[in-house]
Structure formats: C-alpha cells, structure tokens
Amino acid sequence: MSSRFFEFFCPVKVIAGKAALEHLPWEMQGLSVKRPMIVTDKGIHQAGLLEPVLAACREGGVQIAAIFDDVPPDSSTSVVREIATLYRDKHCDAIIALGGGSAIDTGKAANILVSMGGDDLEQYSGAGILKHPLRPFFVIPTTAGTGSEVTSVAVISDEQRGVKLPFTSSFLLPDAAIIDPRMTLTLPPHITAATAMDALTHATEAFIGLAKNPLSDAYATAAIQKIGQWLLPVMNDPKNEEGRLELALASTMAGIAFSNSMVGLVHALGHATGAKCHLPHGVCMSLYLPYALEYNLEYIREPLGELLLHLEGPERYTQTPPEQRAESCIAAIRALRDQLHQRCGLPRTLEETGQVEFSQLEAIAQLALDDGAILFSPQEVSFEDAHALVRRAWS
C-alpha cells in the first residue's frame, strides 16, 4: 500500500487549546485586519457561541464590522451573494467563519466573491480557477467532524440550476483555524457522536486509500488514537473540556489527513445516501464504515490491522494475532457504534434511521458509482458490489 510518490500541503496555522479564541485579534492584526465580518448561522447565535468570539475581539482591540448569522444548513449562491453585498456595504476587510461545514464553506465562497469581484460565483467553480490569494480568512469550527477548517474545498448549491458547485483551490484555506474547546462544549450528544464518526471515517479512509502517504498517515493515526481514547468519555461527560479539545483536534488532524490523501468508498456511499435520503453526513459515515472496510478487507488487511493499535491501544493490539488484527479493528468500530447507539441512539443500520426506504437502495448504489471518492477505493466497485454493500447496511 505504500506510495512511491505523494504530495502534501497544509499551510493553515492551527491555534488550539484553552483561550485559543483570544489569539484571534493578534492574528488579525498581523494581517492588518481592521474590519472583520463574521459569517455564522442562527443556531450558533442561539447557542451563545457568538458572544465569546465578540468578547475576545472587543477585548483584543478589533471591532467586528458586520455579522451575517443566517447561513442555512445547505448554503446557496444567493446566500453567498448576500454576504458579499453586506461585506462591501460595511467596508469589511476579512471574514471569520464560525460554525460547522456549511458556515465554513459559505465563508470560503464569500471570500472568493469579495476578493475576486463580481457576483457570479459560478465562474470560479472548479479546480485551480483561482490564481491568486484571497482576503484574510479565519475559521472557528463549532463541530468536531468536518475538518473543513483545513480543507481547500467548498461546495455551494446553485438553487436556480439545481446543481452543487464545487470550488477547489489552496487559496480557500484559511489563514488560521482556531480550535477552542468552548466552541464544542455544548454540542448535543447525537451530533457529538455523528461528527466524531465523520472524523474517524476521514482518518480511516485516508489511512487505507490509494492516495495514502507517510505524512497523511501520521495525522490519520493520531486522529484515530484521540477518537478511540476520548469519544466515549465525552459522551459520558459532555462538559469534559479536555476531551472536547482532543476530539476537535482529532477532527482537524483527520481533515489534514484526508485533504492530502482523499476519502473513499464510505464517502461515495455516504454522499449518495445524503443526496437521496437527506441523512446527516456523519450518520452516513457511521453507517457504512464497517461494511466498506469489510468490502475492501483483502486489499487493506495490513494498514487496517495497524489501525487496531491506534483505536484500541497497545494491549489489545499485542494480544491479537497479526492475522486477526484487521477483523478486530472492524469489530472495534462496530463495538464503538453499539456504544454510541446505547448512549444517543446513533443508528447502526439504514433501517434504524427511519429515513431510508429499502426501495431506495438501488438508486443509492447507482449514484455512489459516480462519486469521485470511489476512485480511491482500494478495490474496484461495480454496481452489483455497491448494491450488495448497501443491502448489508440495511439491517
């Protein structure tokens, strides 16, 4: 599985830990930012997560010039245009994205418009279209799963044409990502579980995929170790600040890993299921992870066996015969899902979600075949294979 060639790139400054938010003013001043704008959503505002950011900026001598707090869960080009208009009206000079994947993607897309000019976002869609750096951009994630703070991708819906516009450029990466445990302390249990399983899937697919490389491996294994160690303690004690920080770091590390080695079959199936049945992304990841690993087992036996060490620790690893480690790793993931199901009802099968019809499985399998992530699956996937896999995940 070792790759004789690889590329690795992550220029994002990661500022993590207690009182990390209070570093934001200093970072902005270093880039001559005087009038930043915050892009967030109503849920963040209502959860009281905006206040600590405002307080940190105020005390640090930076006045927030505008706040847009109406980012929807599936952001669109019209929302991005609205943000760009507000940014220009208020003479802002930087964007702070505060929230989960949607707020961060929206912030990235808005930064394209305010930096490149105009209101037509579509002209910048695609890979490598942006040719020069954008305005200062900062990200404060409030979930621990997407890793969007360290990825060079954004996806925005074009509601008029009914398509999703992808944007890929290293210039979308923020100048700094602020990982502060206060931002994830109030995450509800089911979101904590689903987003952590999302991060676990990012790291696992990064470690077993065709584009794995030594540097992404280092981030992936560290992320898996943190999730294995801290997810259940945080589920038991949601106010565990140390555990929250470790999960947030795991998400960022998994993000760095998968943005440099891509994801695979779990994501292909998850994207298709999300599109057809509107299931949350993290839930889809949790649903398919063990089944996709089983499907690829004979092609990933060695790296998957190694993951047992990082997920379950050295004692379990050394007690398990080498030829059984890969299967044990899958069993450990299944056991983790069972624990999460007990604690917050995170579904383990498609049937348990209550949102998927058996009759949709064929369409899900068909759609997954056209997902870009499937290219990085170690084993080739046919329609029959994908269909059999989603049927196994049914119940």
Place this chain on the structure above:
Amino acid sequence: MEIRPFQTLTLRARRFYVGAMFQVMGRALQAMTEVDGEACRETRQLPPGFLFEMRVLPSGPVMVVEHTKDGRLRFLGTDAPRPINLSIQFKHMVHAFRVVSFQEKTAIAFANERMLVDGDIAYAVRMTRVLNRLETFILPRFLAVRAVKQYPRSLGFVEKTAGAARIYLRVLRNLIGNERPYE
C-alpha cells in the same frame, strides 16, 4: 547547458508514443461503444454532443471524443468543434507516458495527482470506468492487470478475445479511412 541529441530524441519518442496511443485509444473508444453493451450503458448517461478530451499539459498530444447519442462515442481527432465538457489533463508528458505505457495504473495516477479533471466529476468517474474497460479488452491480460485496479472477474477469455478482435478490426478500418459511421 547544451541539450544533448539523445535527450531530444527521447523526448520526441515519448511524445510520439503518447500521441500514437491517444490516436489508438480514441478510435478504440469509438469501436468499443459499437460492440460492447456494458461500455455503451456507461456512455449512454452522457448528454448527446458531450465532448471529452484527454490532454497533456501544457501543449502535448490531445484526444477528443464526442458522445453522439445512444451511448455511441465518435473519435474527433485532436480538435474540438466547440467547448469541451470534460477534460482529463496530464500535468506532464512523463505522467501521460507512465499511464499509457502501463507503468502506472489510471487510478494510481489520479491518486498521485498526475492528472487534473476539468468538468463534472461524475462524468470523469464514468469515463474512467469506460477507459478501464477498454484497457481490459484491448490489452493482453498481463498488461491489463498493470493498467486497471482489478481485472474484472466476469470477463472471460472468449468474450475478451472476441471483443478485442472486433475492436481492433474497427480501429484498423477507421485508421485506413473506410468507416466513419456517424458522419
């Protein structure tokens, strides 16, 4: 520093080989969608008039293929009559050479970021499957296993040999200019 003639010759030979392979692949793609139902099922999902190209950056060989209708592809040579819908671009001639000389699998080349996709990624995935199927047909098995991720279990010797013969025959007829069925 003066460039030695040997180096120039090597570069020219590499460029010629990649260009020749693109010519063969383009014609073989056209032929395969005339004889293979599975390939045709894949390409039928492309919009009629869809233009696909493979290109070597910055100014290397090009292969342009059009989806006419009903899954049939037509090789257009190196020039597109209108803007391309999907372009797969090799970053460098050496990368293209490694893929078309079967030193690097197409999937690994994608993983190693040797190629860029400009266009709808879903169509790119579909065309990659079609290219893989083409390689399993037209290459001897020992070469095909080096080109694709996994050699398909379902492709038996008789089907492969018969399919390859029909594809090569059509490529040959196309090369000598006797068959342009969609013009």
